[in-house]
Amino acid sequence: MRKSLIFVALLPFSLTLAVPAAGAVQAVPAQGAAQANSLRPALEAYRAKNYEEARRLAAPLVAMDDPDAQFLMAQLNENGLGGPQDKPAARTLYVKSAMAGHPYAQYALGELAFRGDGVQQNYNRAAGWYAKAAESGHTLAMVRLGYLYSTGQGVPEDANRAAELFEQAADAGEPAAQYHLGLAYLTGTGKPHSYAQAANWFEQAAEQGDADSQYNLALILEAGLGIESNPERAVYWLKQAAAQGLLPAYTSLGLLAYNGKGMPQSSKEAADWFEKAAEGGDAEGQFLYAVALAEGTGRSQDLTKALDWAEKSVASSAGEPQEVVAERTGLRDQLEEMLIAQRTVRPQPRNEQTLQAPQTLAAQTPSVETPVRAQPQETRVASVEPEEDEDAGEDDKPKRRKLRD
Numbered sequence: 523m524r525k526s527l528i529f530v531a532l533l534p535f536s537l538t539l540a541v542p543a544a545g546a547v548q549a550v551p552a553q554g555a556a557q558a559n560s561l562r563p564a565l566e567a568y569r570a571k572n573y574e575e576a577r578r579l580a581a582p583l584v585a586m587d588d589p590d591a592q593f594l595m596a597q598l599n600e601n602g603l604g605g606p607q608d609k610p611a612a613r614t615l616y617v618k619s620a621m622a623g624h625p626y627a628q629y630a631l632g633e634l635a636f637r638g639d640g641v642q643q644n645y646n647r648a649a650g651w652y653a654k655a656a657e658s659g660h661t662l663a664m665v666r667l668g669y670l671y672s673t674g675q676g677v678p679e680d681a682n683r684a685a686e687l688f689e690q691a692a693d694a695g696e697p698a699a700q701y702h703l704g705l706a707y708l709t710g711t712g713k714p715h716s717y718a719q720a721a722n723w724f725e726q727a728a729e730q731g732d733a734d735s736q737y738n739l740a741l742i743l744e745a746g747l748g749i750e751s752n753p754e755r756a757v758y759w760l761k762q763a764a765a766q767g768l769l770p771a772y773t774s775l776g777l778l779a780y781n782g783k784g785m786p787q788s789s790k791e792a793a794d795w796f797e798k799a800a801e802g803g804d805a806e807g808q809f810l811y812a813v814a815l816a817e818g819t820g821r822s823q824d825l826t827k828a829l830d831w832a833e834k835s836v837a838s839s840a841g842e843p844q845e846v847v848a849e850r851t852g853l854r855d856q857l858e859e860m861l862i863a864q865r866t867v868r869p870q871p872r873n874e875q876t877l878q879a880p881q882t883l884a885a886q887t888p889s890v891e892t893p894v895r896a897q898p899q900e901t902r903v904a905s906v907e908p909e910e911d912e913d914a915g916e917d918d919k920p921k922r923r924k925l926r927d
Contacts, residue, residue: 561590568594573604584615592619593627600630609640620651625658632666645676656687661696664688668702672711685712692723700727701735708738717748728759733766740774744784753784772799773807780819793820800831805838809850816857825864829857 564579577598583591596615599608613634619627632651635644649670655663668687671680685706691699704723706713713719721742727735736759742749744756757778763771776795779788793814799807808831815821815828832854839847 561588561594564591564594568598573598575604577604587618587622589619589622589624589627592616592622593624593630596627596630613640620654623658625655625660625663628652628655628658629660629663629666632663636666645670647676649676659694661691661694661699664691665696665698665702668699672702681706681712683712688712692726695730697727697730697732697735700724700730701732701738704735704738717742721747721749728762731766733763733768733771736760736763736766737768737771737774740771744774744778753778755784757784767802769799769802769804769807772796772802773804773810776807776810789814789820791820800834803838805835805842805850808832808835808838809853812853812857816853825857825861829854829861832857 560583561580564576564583567573567576567579577595580591580595580598584595592615596612596619598604599612599615601607613631616627616630616634620631628651632648632655633639634641635648635651637643649667652663652667652670656667664687667677668684668691670676671678671684671687673679685703688699688702688706692703700723703713704720704727705711707716707723708720709715721739724735724739724742728739740756740759740763743752743759745751757775760771760775760778764775772795776792776799778784779795780792781787785791793811796807796811796814800811812828812831812835813819815824815831817823832850835850836847836854839850
């Protein structure tokens, strides 16, 4: 079985995140006490989901060019709340509010330009609006701008500048920034490589409910990278991430359950976690569940079902490293051969039907890899080289597995 886990995580925010979703409202910085008092009834109506009333109360202030009211009305128009959806009208109001210095409107315009929502996609323009919002202390704008610097989209690629922005927002308590700063330390990108610092920032984000930080923190704790190993605490954070539906956490919990690390050993519980991951579409979970079914580990042996999951794992392996695809393809091919043999030859005793050692659960050893959260268009992965134990034998060292670049 695998002796450590695999770093797999997603970006801390979806690039489809725009201005607040229906039913939510961003805190609206007041331009003055009088304006804040005037807008309060509209905000209260918004929070109570009485959107028609919010529109009615905000309209007079919009006519008076109140930036906060313009931003609120833009959100209502953007999301079609309390009236028809009108994105052009929303953008017009965002521009008016942003030109008056409203950081949330500036951030919203950055989002529209980044996504190409109602306007031509323009990373340079997005960076400009994010920069204006960041100057006013908008922490998510700092994260977005940092992301652009880290990828060189719309601005020159600059890992150091990206890390500076992540750190500024992280210090202000933004979990998305804390995740990215942890990743910077983990990969040594814009910051010196440090597992301890990575764990520190992942933990701060994890405590705020960031599932991917919970996952990465768990893997550092399980492997004891730069900090004392704590499998029990790793299990705790993996379960927190799994409760939020993070599929790699299911697979990792299955591995720990199988090995009895951080929790009682249970082949059945391991298979349960693998099945959940497999049904959710996780390729590694599909592969491990196929192996469990093939061996009868935690499940009754069922080569037909095992083949079905092995085929799904192979189909989900696009973009994976060659050795990973070969491993999954090898399992599928071997299962096909075994089923053909069952149909054409008298059944053999089970000890002659089991899979060859490289394909068995007991033979699986993981790698320590560091992915970054997936964007809608791409997945970026950075490998992390673990500190090797000089006293470990060759059989105790995990095999390396590359993930997507």
